[in-house]
Amino acid sequence: MPNKYLLLGAASLAALTSCTREQKPTAQQLLDKTIAYHDPDNAWEKFEGELEIVLEMPESSDRITRITLDRPDDYFRAETIKDSTVTVRTYDKGQCTFTLNGRSELSQDEIETHRGSCERTAFMKDYYSYLYGLPMKLRDPGTQLQPEVKLDTFQNKTYYVLKVSYDPEVGKDTWSFYINPETYAMEAYQFVHNDNGKGEYILLEGLDTIKGMMIPKDRHWYTNEGKFLGSDRLRSAE
Secondary structure, eight states: OOOOOHHHHHHHHHHHHHHHHHHSSSSHHHHHHHHHHHHHHOOOOEEEEEEEEEEEEESSEEEEEEEEEEEEEEEEEEEEEEEEEEEEEEEETTTEEEETTBBBBOHHHHHHHHHHHHHHHHHHHHHHHHHHTTGGGGGGTTTEEOSSSEEEEEEEEEEHHHHHHHHTTTTTTEEEEEEEETOOOOEEEEETTTTTTTTEEEEEEEEEEEETTEEEEEEEEETTTTTTTEEEEEEOOO
């Protein structure tokens, strides 16, 4: 005959597990909650503003990038300064310009060396929009929220983990977003390349209030093996 205390313990564990399962949000609920924390007034959709970002890397001089982003008008401009080189690239409804130290008449070698193609400019527009538009960008078409939300430990902290993949034409990486289970702030994220298993994780530090949005101030980049790559620091925003 089963021991009544074992049965009682099993029943209590089952009840606790059931309760925990009920309290844990679904992937969509978690995304809604973290967006509500970072962008309570839905300001990202109509964002027009300027960001100044400083990239600090080991054994390298700083790179300063001044971004102008106008989402309603599909406009992007990036002025990048590193040492004595200044590049300016713009994207305006699919039309691109590129200058190097104030010159627009460039050789093919200069364009290739400084990656001045329209394709690269469109990539940079998407890159900065994605990183500084998180977690709101996770509502974009082609984003696949994996339904199960896990409670897991990352960097010695406990997080809800929102896992995301993309339609093939959108992206080939799998991302994990680490959400504070008490505040629903996004505090870190990680990606893995599906083709080779390599990737990086990014630790977020500090918040800036930009047009009503709570945007992470500093991003510290590491390989998934733990090698420090550099830090993006949001120096100013308006």
